[in-house]
Amino acid sequence: MAGFGRRKFWWRIASHLLLIPFLVFALFPFYHMALTSLKTDRELYDRNAVPLLIRQGPTLEHYTKLLWETAFLTWTKNSLLITILATALSVVVGTLAAYALARLRFFGVSSFGTGIFVTYLVPTSLLFLPLAQVVNWLGLADSKWALVVTYPTFLVPFCTWLLMGYFRTVPKEIEESAMVDGATRVQALMRIILPIAIPGLVCAVLFAFTLSWNEFIYALTFTSSSDEITSSVGITTELIRGDIYFWGSLMAGAVLGSVPIVILYVFFLDYYVSGLTAGAVK
Amino acid sequence: MAVGGIRVATASPRAGLTGRVRELFDREGVLGPLFVTPALIILLLLVAYPFAMALYFALSNAFIGRPSHLVGLRNFINLWDSDAFRQTFQNAFVFTGIAVAFKVVLGISLALLLNQQLWFKRMIRGAVLLPWVIPTALSTLGWWWMFNSLYSVVNWTGIALGIMDPPGPNWLGQKYYAMAAVVTVNVWRGLPFFAITILAGLVAIPKELYEAAEADGAGAVSRFWYVTLPLLKGVLAIVVLFSTIFTFSDFNIVYVLTHGGPINSTHLFATLARQIGLETGRIGEGAAISLYLFPVLVLVVWAQLRFVRKQAY
Numbered sequence: 301m302a303g304f305g306r307r308k309f310w311w312r313i314a315s316h317l318l319l320i321p322f323l324v325f326a327l328f329p330f331y332h333m334a335l336t337s338l339k340t341d342r343e344l345y346d347r348n349a350v351p352l353l354i355r356q357g358p359t360l361e362h363y364t365k366l367l368w369e370t371a372f373l374t375w376t377k378n379s380l381l382i383t384i385l386a387t388a389l390s391v392v393v394g395t396l397a398a399y400a401l402a403r404l405r406f407f408g409v410s411s412f413g414t415g416i417f418v419t420y421l422v423p424t425s426l427l428f429l430p431l432a433q434v435v436n437w438l439g440l441a442d443s444k445w446a447l448v449v450t451y452p453t454f455l456v457p458f459c460t461w462l463l464m465g466y467f468r469t470v471p472k473e474i475e476e477s478a479m480v481d482g483a484t485r486v487q488a489l490m491r492i493i494l495p496i497a498i499p500g501l502v503c504a505v506l507f508a509f510t511l512s513w514n515e516f517i518y519a520l521t522f523t524s525s526s527d528e529i530t531s532s533v534g535i536t537t538e539l540i541r542g543d544i545y546f547w548g549s550l551m552a553g554a555v556l557g558s559v560p561i562v563i564l565y566v567f568f569l570d571y572y573v574s575g576l577t578a579g580a581v582k
Numbered sequence: 583m584a585v586g587g588i589r590v591a592t593a594s595p596r597a598g599l600t601g602r603v604r605e606l607f608d609r610e611g612v613l614g615p616l617f618v619t620p621a622l623i624i625l626l627l628l629v630a631y632p633f634a635m636a637l638y639f640a641l642s643n644a645f646i647g648r649p650s651h652l653v654g655l656r657n658f659i660n661l662w663d664s665d666a667f668r669q670t671f672q673n674a675f676v677f678t679g680i681a682v683a684f685k686v687v688l689g690i691s692l693a694l695l696l697n698q699q700l701w702f703k704r705m706i707r708g709a710v711l712l713p714w715v716i717p718t719a720l721s722t723l724g725w726w727w728m729f730n731s732l733y734s735v736v737n738w739t740g741i742a743l744g745i746m747d748p749p750g751p752n753w754l755g756q757k758y759y760a761m762a763a764v765v766t767v768n769v770w771r772g773l774p775f776f777a778i779t780i781l782a783g784l785v786a787i788p789k790e791l792y793e794a795a796e797a798d799g800a801g802a803v804s805r806f807w808y809v810t811l812p813l814l815k816g817v818l819a820i821v822v823l824f825s826t827i828f829t830f831s832d833f834n835i836v837y838v839l840t841h842g843g844p845i846n847s848t849h850l851f852a853t854l855a856r857q858i859g860l861e862t863g864r865i866g867e868g869a870a871i872s873l874y875l876f877p878v879l880v881l882v883v884w885a886q887l888r889f890v891r892k893q894a895y
Contacts, residue, residue: 327709336727421824421827553720577779
C-alpha cells in the first residue's frame with residue numbers, strides 16, 4: 301500500500317514536469333511581450349544583450365509614448381463602445397431566440413434552428429467583402445457603428461446556441477407550475493428561467509465581449525480613420541509605419557490592448573472553461 | 583369561498599383588451615415567431631443577403647466603383663491561371679492539415695496531463711487557456727517580434743542551446759520557415775480549445791471502465807487505446823470539424839505575421855481575397871477566392887449535422 305502511494309506521488313511529479321514544456325509554450329510569448337515593452341531602446345537593440353532578461357533597468361517610456369503620443373486612448377474607447385453595445389444587443393437577441401428554440405413549438409422552428417447552427421459555423425472571412433458593400437449602403441462606411449451592426453452576425457448565433465443549451469437544462473415543470481399559478485409565459489421567462497440560467501447568461505456575456513474585443517478582419521476592413529478604429533487595428537496598423545518599427549511601443553500596445561480581456565479572464569476563469577466546452581460539446 | 587373564487591378568476595382568461603393581449607402572447611405560435619424575429623432580421627440582412635451578393639460578385643466582373651455585369655464562372659476558372667491563387671490553394675491544405683494534426687496530438691497529450699492529480703489545477707488551466715482569449719492580432723504581434731530577422735529570441739535561444747547555427751533561420755523571409763512560423767502560431771492559439779474540450783470529454787468517461795479494464799490486466803497503453811480513445815471519438819470529431827473550418831479560413835495570423843509572403847508562400851484564401859478584392863479593387867475575383875472556402879464549410883456543416891448532432895434538428 302505504501303509502495304502504491306509512492307508510485308502515485310512520483311506519477312504526480314512526472315505529470316507536472318511533463319506539463320512544463322506546454323506551459324512555457326503557452327506563456328513565453330506573453331512574458332517576452334511584457335519584457336520588451338519595459339526595456340530601454342538601448343538594451344532592446346543591443347545584439348549582444350540577453351533577450352530573456354532586463355539588465356539595464358525597466359522603463360515605462362514606451363507606455364507613456366503610447367498613451368500620449370498616439371491615439372491609443374481613442375482606439376481603446378472605440379473598442380469599449382463597440383464591444384459593450386454589440387454584446388448587449390447580441391445577448392438580448394440571442395436570449396429571445398434561444399428561449400424560442402428551446403421551449404416553443406411554432407411554424408419553421410426547426411429550420412430556424414438549423415439556420416442558427418449553420419451561421420454559427422460561417423467564418424467571418426467568408427463574407428467580409430460583400431458585407432463591406434452592405435455597410436456602405438447603410439451609410440456606415442468608416443464608422444465604428446458599422447462594427448456595432450455587423451458583430452451580431454457572429455455573436456447572435458453563438459449566444460443563441462450557448463443559451464439554448466442552458467435553457468434546456470431548466471426543468472419544464474418549474475415553468476409550467478408558475479404558469480398554472482397565473483404567470484404569463486413572458487413572466488415565467490423573466491422571473492423563473494432567466495434567474496436559473498444566470499451562469500449561462502454570464503458565459504454568453506463574457507464570450508460575446510471577448511469575441512468582439514478580439515475581432516480583427518471586420519474592424520480592419522470597415523474602418524480606417526484613426527478616430528473610428530479599434531485597439532487591435534490601431535496597434536497593428538498605425539504603430540507600424542514604413543520599415544522602422546518601434547518594438548517597445550508596439551509590445552506595450554499589445555499588452556495594454558489585452559488588459560480588459562485579462563481582467564475579465566482572471567475573475568471569470570471558470571466561466572471561460574465551462575463556456576468553451578459548452579459551445580462545442582453540448 | 584371568496585378566496586377560492588378570486589383564485590379561479592385569476593387563472594381563467596381575463597376579459598378586456600389586456601387580457602386578450604396577454605393570452606395572445608401566451609400562444610407558442612405567436613410568441614415563438616416574435617422572439618426569433620430580431621435574430622432573423624440580423625441573419626437575413628447581414629448574413630444571407632451578403633452571401634447572395636458574394637455569389638453575384640463572384641459571377642461578375644465587379645470592380646470597386648464601376649458598373650459590373652455577369653461573366654459566369656470566369657472568375658473561378660481564371661483564378662487557376664494565377665500563380666498566387668494556385669500557391670494559396672496549396673498553402674490552405676498544407677496549413678490546415680499540419681496545424682490540425684499538431685493540435686490533435688498535442689491537444690490529447692495536454693488533456694491527459696491536465697486530467698491527472700495536479701497541485702495548482704486552476705492556475706495551470708488558466709495558463710493553458712490564455713493564448714485562446716487574448717486578441718489574436720495582438721499576440722501575433724508578439725510572435726512577429728519573436729521571429730524578427732535581427733533580434734529573434736527564438737534564434738537566440740536556439741543558438742544558446744546549440745540547436746541552431748548562428749545566425750539561425752530568417753523565419754519570415756524564407757518560404758518553408760515562414761509556413762512553419764504561421765503554423766506554430768496557429769497551433770499555439772488553437773491548442774487550448776483542443777485541450778480543454780478534450781479534457782471535458784475525458785472527465786465524462788466513467789471511472790468504472792478504467793477499473794474494469796485494469797482488473798482485466800490492461801496496461802496504461804491499452805487502457806488509452808481501448809477505453810479512452812473510442813469514448814473520445816465524438817468529442818474529437820466535433821473539435822476537429824470546428825477547428826478545420828476556422829483554421830482553413832484563418833486571416834489574423836497570416837495577415838499580421840507575413841501578409842501572405844514571402845512570394846505568396848503563406849497566403850490563405852482569406853488574406854488573398856482581401857488583397858485582390860480590396861487592395862487591387864477586383865471585388866469579383868476577391869469574392870470568388872472567398873467562396874473557395876465554401877465547399878469546406880458545406881462539408882463540415884454536413885458532417886456535423888449528419889454524424890455529430892444526430893438528435894438536434
